Amino acid sequence: MLSVRGLSAGYGGLMAIRSVDLEVNAGEWLALLGPVGAGKSTLLGVLAGLVAARQGEIRLDGEDIRQLPPHRRLRRGIALVPEGRRLFAGMTVRENLMAGTHALADPAMRRRNLERVCELFPVLAERGRQVAGTLSGGEQQMCAIGRALMASPRLLIVDEVTLGLAPMVVESLFAALAELHRQGMTLLTVEQNVPLVLAHADRGCVLSGGAIVLEGPAGILRDDPDLPRHFIG
Numbered sequence: 323m324l325s326v327r328g329l330s331a332g333y334g335g336l337m338a339i340r341s342v343d344l345e346v347n348a349g350e351w352l353a354l355l356g357p358v359g360a361g362k363s364t365l366l367g368v369l370a371g372l373v374a375a376r377q378g379e380i381r382l383d384g385e386d387i388r389q390l391p392p393h394r395r396l397r398r399g400i401a402l403v404p405e406g407r408r409l410f411a412g413m414t415v416r417e418n419l420m421a422g423t424h425a426l427a428d429p430a431m432r433r434r435n436l437e438r439v440c441e442l443f444p445v446l447a448e449r450g451r452q453v454a455g456t457l458s459g460g461e462q463q464m465c466a467i468g469r470a471l472m473a474s475p476r477l478l479i480v481d482e483v484t485l486g487l488a489p490m491v492v493e494s495l496f497a498a499l500a501e502l503h504r505q506g507m508t509l510l511t512v513e514q515n516v517p518l519v520l521a522h523a524d525r526g527c528v529l530s531g532g533a534i535v536l537e538g539p540a541g542i543l544r545d546d547p548d549l550p551r552h553f554i555g
């Protein structure tokens with residue numbers, strides 16, 4: 323579905339990702355791993371169109387999308403749940419969710435998506451009128467995922483969904499992602515909890531110093547003796 327070749331990006335004099343090759347197949351869950359500062363969020367940002375690529379190609383279903391702005395990539399099915407959630411804190415849960423549908427013209431589709439999101443996260447239906455900034459951390463994360471789902475994505479990209487959350491909340495968020503995966507959603511997730519994500523994902527790849535250093539099926543990567551080395555220092 324998504325094919326990335328020789329992708330580089332950075333900030334000023336800093337190259338944050340260097341010559342990254344990446345494939346995400348339709349229906350699979352790919353876990354992007356790597357230490358702090360490895361360039362994971364930068365890579366996701368480049369895929370979503372929020373960070374400019376300096377080199378390389380990004381193809382969605384074979385078509386080069388590198389020049390497309392974020393809203394047009396969203397319309398083609400790439401939705402990002404950004405690091406730190408980035409909800410509209412002063413708006414209600416429902417308003418946040420509806421903000422995710424701006425790429426959709428069809429009101430029936432909006433209603434259907436709202437139903438599906440509320441099915442996946444019933445608490446969002448209960449809290450529809452609550453101001454998003456007053457939700458718990460876990461509820462905010464659900465709202466951020468829900469907002470991304472409102473755009474009918476085919477590829478859901480999620481950056482550090484579990485950051486700072488209690489184990490039980492982490493578990494329920496992963497259960498929701500697993501349910502989406504079961505329904506056929508293609509997932510690309512960045513996650514610090516390596517054992518947790520490799521227990522769910524189909525495949526993993528490790529980004530370190532802006533480059534992919536290791537990749538493979540989740541079950542094999544989990545036991546790779548080289549894996550821990552990439553997270554130290």
Ligand SMILES: Nc1ncnc2c1ncn2[C@@H]1O[C@H](COP(=O)(O)OP(=O)(O)OP(=O)(O)O)[C@@H](O)[C@H]1O
Pocket residue numbers: 333336338356357358359360361362363364365405
């Ligand atoms: N907006 C920015 N301006 C300048 N440098 C940046 C910016 N965003 C990220 N960087 C730098 O780019 C490098 C990669 O950062 P990035 O956020 O992509 O890493 P990450 O793998 O997501 O890290 P973390 O696990 O901490 O979220 C880091 O050295 C970081 O300081």
Ligand SMILES: [Mg+2]
Pocket residue numbers: 362363364405481482
């Ligand atoms: Mg990050």
